[in-house]
Amino acid sequence: MKRRYFRNFVFYPFAVLTGLITALWVATPFVVEHYLIAYFHQQGEDASIGKLSVDFFPPKVDLKNITINNKTQDTLTLKRAVFEVEILPLLTKTVHISEAKIEGLNLLVAQQENNWIVAGIDTAQYLAKNTENEPKADDTEQEDVSPTRSPWKIKLPTFTVTDSQVNLSRQQDLAKPVESDTFRLSSLSIKGLSGHELNWKGNIVLSALVNQASLSINSDFDYTPEQANADISIKNLHLPIESFHHFLPSPFDEVKGQFNLAGKFQLRQKQVNGAPVFTVNNLDLETQVDSLDLYLNETDHLETQSTSLTLTQSNIEYVSANQLSITGAIALQSEQSRITQAGQLIQFGQLSVKAPLDIKRDVLDGEPTLTLNNLNLEAQVEALDLNLNETDSLATQSTSLKLTQSNIKFVSANLLSVIGTLELQSKQSHFTQANQVIQYGQLNLNTPLDIKRDALGLTAKSATTQIDMTDVSVALNSLAVENETTHIGLSNLAVTMDPQETLTASLTAEIQSNKLSVRQAGNTANYDVFNLSNTLSVRKEGDTITAKNTQLDININGLKATQIDGKQLSLGAATLTAEQLNVKQENQQPPLLEGVNLNFSSQLLDSLLSNEKRAASWKSADFNNLSFTQQDQKFDVSFAQLNVADLLLSQALSDEKNKQLPPLSHIGSIKINSVEANQDGASINTIATDSVNVNLIIDKQKRLENLVFIKADQQKTPQSSLESSNTPREKDVEDTVNMQDPAFKAPYYVILEAYDTTGTSSINVQDNSISPTLLRSLEIETLSLRKLNTKNKDQATVLALRARNGKYAILQSDITIWPLADKLTMKSELIIKEAELPPYSSYIANILGYQIDSGQLDLDLKLNSENGVLDGNSHILLREFDLGGRKESNSVIKAGAIPLNIAVSILKDSKNNIDLDIPLSGDIDNPEFGWQDFLLLPVRKALFTASSSYLMQTFVPYANVISIAQFAGDQLLKIRVEPLLFEAKESNLNASQDVFIKQLIALMKDKKDSQLKACGVASYLDLGFDNPPVSIDDAAKDVAKNLAQDRAHYLKDHLVKEGISSSRIYLCSPEIDLSKSSKPRVELNF
Known part of the structure; x- marks a missing residue:
């Protein structure tokens, strides 16, 4: 019974089941292959399957050598595909795929307009069916009352895809050519993949080619809706940009170049307070672009030979746009790059930027805050060339920039802080703007930064700033500057600005500059060394600006300047120091300048008007303890001492003979x-x-040859006349007084306690305008002045002079004068001893008309003035004083003023001296008063008075021939030679003329050096007229002239017969005198 039951209920059912399974196992491949082939036949394609294996225990599918063909080409080929699933995990709602592998997959995908064709199958047919099966919008949604079920899980220990390829062709517009792309999957490996719903983790390894681009990725990931973790490694991403032109929009579809990427990072995502937080840790990223050539439009162009960007050991945390942190290090390298934009060009040979990153953006006190901590930035560019337009450019051989130990915090433009150190180095740089050029060999800048701006205002501090420049060259429109080296050191720099825009700045500066030259419009200036140090503080509050400069020290060596007109200036060395130098300006008023304890020293100054003219020079000059204040036209200045050594003024370096x-x-x-x-x-x-020497070199035109400040043709020849060209009149004086400005301001006053000249001093005169040349030297032994005060009218000034001319001539003068008295008030005495007069003969000959043959002068002049009234005495002693004839004539007698040398001899005493004592008096308020007349006319008058009686007696024997008269204030004698009268129409001499002729003969015999000029004159009486006619004819003129000529001839013949040499008698052309008082005569003149 038991066997029967076992056989019926166990054995036979199991056998049937086994048979069915075996039948299914055997039939499944054939059935599947049949339906697959039939399906592809329906799509118009041929399909072949090399091998199809299906296992049920465990479930496994193995496909080999599948080929799909559309009569023209293979649309899909598969070398092998294997999928295996474990059974037992299914009981726990877990799909465990123990084996999954695809090998040798080749797939053809095409896009035509909006239709996609995959492996020869048009997907549009399925999209249409899905659209028909979609529920209508008005369908009543069914409530999902299904009970909650646990989700299925998937486990995939390993999945690989190798040696596979997808060929994609796209033709969205049938009128355009087909675009083709190839995706080659060398290998795809997924390991440890597991998950359910939105929870997944695993590992992916990908190696693929897209057209000519290669990509390798390795990633471990673990994703849940609450958090996500991914470790990603990208290796050997190589992207030839030309292979992706058809994916890029215009104008990027014309770009050329290659892009490479490699890196790794850890990506974390989590939910914090319901918001996602993204974290990237251990980011190491290397990107590089080679041979990039990008045209954005016709004017914008970018190209680079090689550019790389590297991020190392970086961490990024992103919460929101206002909450972000970045740490790590960044490095940028670029070579042979060129950027063009709208006519502007920038290119460089090499660019390098390195910097650690510590950036944080957060919300503090309700404000978004950006923070950069421990920033150490290194940037370097080589062979930079920047062209902004046709005229503006910048070029540099090498420039590097460093920011070290920097911390930057930025909340807004009104709330920021910057701390760190800035270093800049630049070599061989060149700036050009509108034909203006600035270039330098090297620039170094090093400065710490401490900048802060908050609600209290802006503050900036720098402990020490160093700037060094070499080979600087600046060429502007009309200015060129060249500088070999310059060092600028700034310490304790502090700048503050409060919310009311009150600005305060302070610093200590040190400047050192070597070999600087400046050229502008033909003018040049240069120096060898320039040093400056000072402490400066500036404050601007409203309309008030205050600048305080303390401990100023300026030093300059080797200064030279040349103007286009030939003027030159050189200075060996100069130093200026100041305890304080302040400027203050309020409400647009003129600035107030103040200086305290200024000290200046200089050496070797030389100022030239040209290569042939020196204006001034000195060996050294200095002043000390100078203080001043100045505002607009008002100033106040004082100093302790001014010294000038070896001062030279006005020197002609060479004359026409190069002397x-x-x-x-x-x-x-x-x-x-x-x-x-x-x-x-x-x-x-x-x-x-000390040692004052004055040299007066006078040329033949009476100009100072060594006066270089005025051109020779601009010097006026001095006038020799003793008389004023314009005699003042009483009316002129009255008009001047009446027209005086009632608001007249007193002239600039001078108060001088004492002036002294020491050492060997002299005044040297060389006058080439006279012959022989005058060479004289006045050696000054003493020259002093005391109590000069033009402010106090009661203060007397005392002037003392002691001088010597040669070995023996002495000049001594003492003057006491009250400069500010209402009218001239003074006491003076002048003493001259043993002054030789012949050297000054030419001056007297030019002024008075006499030569000095010999003579020596002693003068004792005492002259006082009380309220403009002069009173004094001049005692003159002339030793061996002899005057020659007038300069213009050798005649003893000549018509006009009689020469005083004829009478000087009568004034000499037994020792051959002339001793004159001349009283002096006058009133300077008299409009006709003149100092030349006051001093010289008394001398002339004394000489004339003593000699006039002698002259009268001398010419008494010749009274019929010579008449003498006094005129011009009894200071001149006028000599007149009377004419020889004739009867009308007569030419022969007669008895009535005997006395005249005898005296004339005696005079000429007595004065043997005299010469006589005889001129015959005919009167209207000679022509028979009783009254002068209006005119006469030519015949009458000839008769009259012949008659006049005969009279002169007869007179000469008679004088010759009496023993007078014919060579002493001259005849002139005959004349006709038709005046009413005319008489027939012969005019005589010596």
Whole structure:
């Protein structure tokens, strides 16, 4: 019974089941193959399956050598595919795929317009069916009342796809050519994949080619809706951009180049307060673009030979746009790059940027905040060339920039902070703008940064800033500057600005510059060394600007300047120091300048008007303890002492014969002590000069040859006349007084306590305008001045002079004068001893008309003035004083003023001296008063008075021939030679003329050097007229002239017969005198 039951209920059912399963196992491959082939036949394709194996225990499908063909090409080929599923895990709702592998899959996918054709099958047919089966919009949705079920799980220990390829062709517009792409999957490996619903984890390894692009990715991932983790490694991403042109929009579809990417990172995502937070850890990324050539449009172009960007050890946390943090390091390298935009060009040979990253963006106090911590940026560019337009460009051989230990915090434009150190190095840089060029060999900048802006304002600090420049060249429109080296050091720099825009700045500066030259419009200037150091503070508050400069120290060496007109200036060295130098300006008023304790020193100054003319030079000059204030026209200045050594003024370096002339003035030293001055006047304690030498070189045109400040043709020849060209009149004086401005301001006053000249001083004169040339030297032994005060009218000034001319001539003068008295008030005495007069003969000959043959002068002049009234006495002693004839004639007698040398001899005493004592008096308020007349006319009058009686007696024997008259204030004698009268129509001599003729013969015999000129004159009486006619005819003229000529001839013949040489008698052309008082005569003149 038991066997029967077993056989019926166990054995036979199991046998049947086994048979069925075996039948299914045997038939399934054939059935599947049949239906697959039939399906593809329906799609118009041929299908072949090399082998199809299906196992049930465990379930496994193994396909080999599948080929789908559409009569023209294979649309799908598969070398092998294996899938195996374990049975027992299914009981726990787990699909465990123990084996999954695809090998040698080749798939053809095509897109035509909006239809996709996969392996020759048009998917549009299935999309249409799905659309028909979709429920209508107004269908009532059924409520899902199914009970909650546990989800199915999937486990895939390993899945590989190898040696597979997808060929994609796209033709969205049938009028355009087909675009083809190839996706080659060298290998795809998925390991440890498991999950359910949205929870998954596993490992993916991918190696593929897309067209010519290669990609390798390795990733471990673990994803849940609450968090996600992924470790991703990208290796050897190589992308030739040309192979993706058809995927890129215009204008990027024309780009050329290659893109490479490699890197690894860990991606984390989690939910915080319902918002996703993304974290990227251990990011190492290397990107590189080679041979990039990109045209954005006709004017914008980018190309680079090689550019790489590297991120290392980076971490990124992203919460939102306002909450972000980045740490790590970034490096950028670019070679042979060129960027063009709208006519602007930038290109460089190499660019390098390196920087650690510590960037944080967060929300603090309701404000988004960006923070960069521990920033160490290194950037370098080689062979940079930037062209902004046709005229503006920048080029540099090498430039590097470093930011070290920097921290930057940015909230808004009104809330930021920057701390760090900036280093800049640039070599061989060149800037051009509109034909203006700036270039330098090297620039180094090093400065710490501490900048802060908050609600209290802006502050900027820098402990030490160093700037070094070499080979600087600046070429502007009309200015060129060249500088060999410059060093600028700034320390304790501090700048603050409060919300009311009150600006305060302070710094300590040190500048060192070597070999600088400046050229502008033909003018040049250069120096060898320039040094400056100072402490400066500036404050701007509203309309008030204040600048305070303390501890100023300026030094310059080797300064030279040349103007286009030939003027030159050179300075060996100069130093200026100042305890304080301040500027203050309020409400657009003129600035107030203030200086305290300024000290200046200089050496070797030389100022030239041209290569042939020196204006001034000195060996050294300095002043000390100078203080001043100045605002607009008002100023106040004082200093302790001014010293000038070896001062030279006005020197002609060469004349026409290339001979160097002595300077107009040379002063060994000048010392000025205790000076106080303002806009109204100056007060000086003492002035001392040592070894003052003045050289007056006068040329033949009476011009100073060594006066170089005025051109020779601009110097006026001095007038020799003693008389004023314009005699003042009383009315002129009255008009001047009446027209005086009632608001007249007193002139600039001068107060000088003492002036002294020491050492060997002299005045040297060389006058080439006279013959022989005058060479004289006045050696000054003493020259002093005391108590000069043009402010106090009661203060007397005392002037003392002691000088010597040669070995024996002495000049001594003492003057006491009240400069500010209403009218001239003074006491003076002048003493001259043993002054030789012949050297000055030419001056007297030019002025008075006499030559000095010999003579020596002693003068004792005492002259006082009380309120403009002069009173004094001049005692003159002339030793061996002899005057020659007039300069223009050798005649003893000549019509006009009689020469005084004829009478001077009568004034001499037994020692051959002339001793004159001349009183002096006058009133300078008299409009006809003149100093030349006041001093010289008394001398002339004394000589004339003493000699006039002698002259009268001398010519008494010849009274019929010579008449003498006094005129011009009894200071001149007028000599007149009377004419020889004739009867009308007569030419022969007669008895009535005997007395006249005898005296004429005696005079000529007595004065043997005299010469006589005889001119015959005919009167209207000779022509028979009783009254002068209006005119006469030519015949009458001839008769009259012949008659006049005969009269002169008869007179000459008679004088010759009496023993007078014919060579002493001259006849002139006959004349006709038709005046009413005319008489027949012969005019005589000596």
